Amino acid sequence: MAPFELHAGDLVVRAFRASDAGELVRARDDAEISRWSNSSPVPYTLADAREFIDLATAGLADGRAYGGAVTAAATGALVGSVVLHSVDPEAHTAEIGYWSAPWARGHRVTERAGRALLEWGFHRLGLARVDWRAAVGNHASRLTGLRLGFTVAGVVPAHRRPRDGARVDEWFGWLLPGQLTPPGWEVPDWVRRTAYAFGRPPPTLPAGPVTLRPPAERDVPGLAGTMADPDSIRWFGGSSRPARLAEYVRTDVPALWARGEEAVFAVADRDDACAGTIDVRVRCADPAVGEIGCVVAPDARGRGYATEALRAVSAWSFAALGLRRLEWRAELGNPGSRRVAEKAGFTIEGVAQAGLGRDDGRHDCWVAALLPVATTGKRGAA
Structure with a gap:
């Protein structure tokens, strides 16, 4: 099977590689990612990065997940991650997950890469629905989801976090074919400002x-x-x-x-x-x-x-x-x-x-x- 790779303007979405481990540690051992991630260990070590890359590689191999690292096309530097995971080929559903490296925030990296991956998923995998979740309070993730066209439908209370067993409330939503927004689309000003505030x-x-x-x-x-x-x-x-x-x-x-x-x-x-x-x-x-x-x-x-x-x-x-x-x-x-x-x-x-x-x-x-x-x-x- 050819390595997974998508181009999104100045970004590339590709499979994680063993050589990404050092940059992955630098990105994931971050206070914001640690705060909002369901599964990211704290602190995030090189062993954690290598285990994550192995699991991501296995997910790509058996069709359970698609996507991976988001890198700068010009330099190859890691700037984030976007993945369609929990892919169900019979129900034609999946869930999206994403994060931005601290040094790449403010440039809408996950939105741009996520749009390319979602478009690929709807056309190549025939997905009928993509789900989205984020911990309540993670307004950056919610804003990215809204910019992509996701409908934020409500809150799942007391979801058990795999990382430590803590109970956290989560927003949930979905995206259907035809609802994906075009590049550059923006939410109303008051939605954007409310998210920032x-x-x-x-x-x-x-x-x-x-x-x-x-x-x-x-x-x-x-x-x-x-x-x-x-x-x-x-x-x-x-x-x-x-x-x-x-x-x-x-x-x-x-x-x-x-x-x-x-x-x-x-x-x-x-x-x-x-x-x-x-x-x-x-x-x-x-x-x-x-x-x-x-x-x-x-x-x-x-x-x-x-x-x-x-x-x-x-x-x-x-x-x-x-x-x-x-x-x-x-x-x-x-x-x-x-x-x-x-x-x-x-x-x-x-x-x-x-x-x-x-x-x-x-x-x-x-x-x-x-x-x-x-x-x-x-x-x-x-």
Whole structure:
């Protein structure tokens, strides 16, 4: 059988060779690959590289896998890997896996090589579907999948990682014949920016008299006091139990960030005490739109904290996430919240009947919106 080799412009996809072992160690013994890989040993040694190359060679020989190393056509240097594995010739299905070497990131190497391999798989192998998986939080892999045309369908919870037996949540998706995107195709700006933003640690944002930062467990007593306030209960509902709030801060907030669904910030005063929270949730059905919620502690109200926090989160949402519209909602009869929204530049658009769902049923609410032009002075500049 002739050695596997595909050309993709300035890249070559070929079988791994014994001579690749040293470069393979240099590439795979990397913090990002170690963080997201299901099976890559940590640390990655020369023995691991040689074993991997032997397994990859055997997979090619028996038709279970196709692809391998991605190299620069001009120099032969290793820049990544892309493989169609778990090939089922009867079902005509396979799964794609890829990674970029640290020195090649930012050049869309796996996307370009992956497109060539996928096109080959659909035409030469007659594949009817190619599956894709990535650990939740691996936004770089997800963005590559979206650029190739994969439909990211949902999350498989608590998948067992072969490397160490740990349980991790995984995104999953698929690609069908005819869905592969053409070279140079790009996702919408807000999808790309959201991937970049949520692929990094949460930021800390200055907001006038307050600072917006990731919530910490030391904030739980302050949050409990805020949520137990009668006005907070009336307008926002939610649990004020410290145990539930601790779980929210420790588990829910990082998970929402990892999934790219919501950014939650503690509103911290000059002494770094928690004076409330503010969050922006990316709308699942329309990822160009974000929904903002805010609650401030009773003893911090009337100081402009909520207005400044809302302005700062809005500016960050447009600049970092590329959102094209932000929405704010408040139950009718909550004039304080409405004043905050209007001071921050939101325009009241009307009343949504039964627009808010609470434990005690649905309530009518005001709806307000802010567009990038309102914060930048130039439409589309966000």
